[in-house]
Amino acid sequence: MSVKDFLLPDLGEGLTESEIASWKIAEGDTVSVNQVIAEIETAKALVELPSPFDGTIRTLYAEEGATVQVGEPLIAFELDGDDDEPGDAPPEREPVLVGYGPKKERSAAPRRRRRSWEGEKTQAPDQRPDASAAPASTTEAPASDAPETPNRPERPRTTPPVRIFAREIGVDLTEIEGTGSDGLITRSDVQRAAHAAQPEARQSVRETAPERGEVRTPIKGVRKATAAAMASSAFTAPHASEFITIDVTRTGELVARLRTQHPDTRITIMTIVSQAMLLAAKRTPSVNAHWDDEAQEIVEYGYVNLGVAAATQRGLVVPVVKDADTLGLLELADAISALVSTARDGRTQPEDMSGGTMTLTNVGVFGVDAGTPILTPGQSSILAAGAVRRRPWEYDGEIALRDVMTLSLSFDHRIVDGEQASRFLVDVSRVLEDPGTALTLL
CATH class of the missing domain: 2.40.50.100 (RNA polymerase II/Efflux pump adaptor protein, barrel-sandwich hybrid domain)
Structure with a gap:
């Protein structure tokens, strides 16, 4: 042996x-x-x-x-x-x-x-x-x-989720007698142990800590990587931002019809925003590019790998839809839904978070109207979609309640000029205001 x-x-x-x-x-x-x-x-x-x-x-x-x-x-x-x-x-x-x-x-x-x-x-x-x-x-x-x-002594017998739960709330598994099959420590056992320790813990806190203190969280994992990437991007690429507020009522009506026609596909307004980005990037390829400092070249990609930012319990991750520009609307919806679901489960593989060429982030899901997102390192643009709100809006010469959204575009000003950024943002907004406009960008 x-x-x-x-x-x-x-x-x-x-x-x-x-x-x-x-x-x-x-x-x-x-x-x-x-x-x-x-x-x-x-x-x-x-x-x-x-x-x-x-x-x-x-x-x-x-x-x-x-x-x-x-x-x-x-x-x-x-x-x-x-x-x-x-x-x-x-x-x-x-x-x-x-x-x-x-x-x-x-x-x-x-x-x-x-x-x-x-x-x-x-x-x-x-x-x-x-x-x-x-x-x-x-x-x-x-x-x-x-x-x-x-x-x-034998290592306490339990399942990985219970072991992680115990570690997170500070319970020592070696001091617990399991009530599960063959002495297996269950989640309920851990919760009971934590509850029993609360009076002693509260007394300890009162004796050793001030009434108001501070919480320190180790910087590691996704948070550590995100911090490094954002700091690198913010201090490397000169950021500039533009905003536009638009009427997306027709896009909302389109999404409702598509959901009825394709109940098995998760179609949202973000699906249409993604498709609009892909179409608009054809007219303005500089938003889908990379600054190669070593070679002193601007590299414009002939394909689009679309990053979709997703908030998870582990932090912000950006899974990538590879060759997104080759997908139809329903295929794009399925790809985004699958990647975001996997990301929120914490199961995204490294290869699914690399190779992005431009990024979409949804700040509207948090009830925010607009923001200035930081570029993903190595990319020249990132678009943020704000919340859809019902507001009084000028429509056909009258004031009516319409669905309104703000789009925020951050771009690398070394690669993208203001005129190019504006054209891209206006092209995206035209598709969202009137989805039929997409036919003019094909």
Whole structure:
């Protein structure tokens, strides 16, 4: 039997670190190849990590919630088979999980040590292998050379969602007796434990904290990536903005008819705004472009990968509809609906959030009329759609109640001139005021 250390792979597009959202296995469990062993939260998505081996989990090197650098030890596997003598075996090929890319060479140790269980014997300061000494994504050592695993209590048995819930509200699972099947700790068990601890917690707060204090939230995951991207964009591209307020009553009537005709497709006013953007970009290609500073060139794309900003519990994410300009209205509606739904479930994959060429964001869903959105790095325009409000409006020479919306366009003034931005914004508004105008932009 041999022991192999599995190093955290690059989970997409050069990411340097990831957080252990939840373990799907425990030490001592037997796993098979491609079995999901963990949920890993990157700066872009929540990714399921499959096992690269058939074997037994010997050691988990990081706790849930720990941040681990790419290329550092994550799990030790016990594999069946005879130990190899030095020099007897040819060099192993480096195993690479499909879609994850090769490991990064790093020498730093993981940021957090594995939890010390009650009753565990004192160990050396760090028993984890040095990632810099590993020639490949795995390291191998005879099982006989490893220290005996001390006896310790079994890891509390529960499900990943309950484990995350307990961590979020500060409940220690080792102090809970499960009432579920075979002692499984349920969500109700955690809630009861939290409720029982409330009087003591309130007293502790009164004794140690001021009446009014502050809340500190670690900057990590999607929030960390969003902050870096927005700061980079704001201080790199010279932003300019324009606004236009329009009557979208006819578009609302069109959406109502399409919903009746296609009940299985989720069609909204944002679907029509998306289609209007795609049509208007044909007349003004500079809004679908990129400033290549290194080559000193402006790159205009011959395709549109439309980013659709979505607010999720993990923060703002922007999944991308690839080749959106080739899709019909119903296909576009289905694509946007699927991507946004997946994003809100926290399941968007890194490849679905890369390659965007222009972006649409819906601030109206929050009841906001307008804003000045920050450009997605590498793009030259982003359009924000405000709330649709019933207002008195001039219509056919009279004052009538109409559905009114404000559109806000932010653009990179290095690439897009004011005349070009205005033309694009007016073309989008013309389609929304009278959807039949779309025929003139085909």
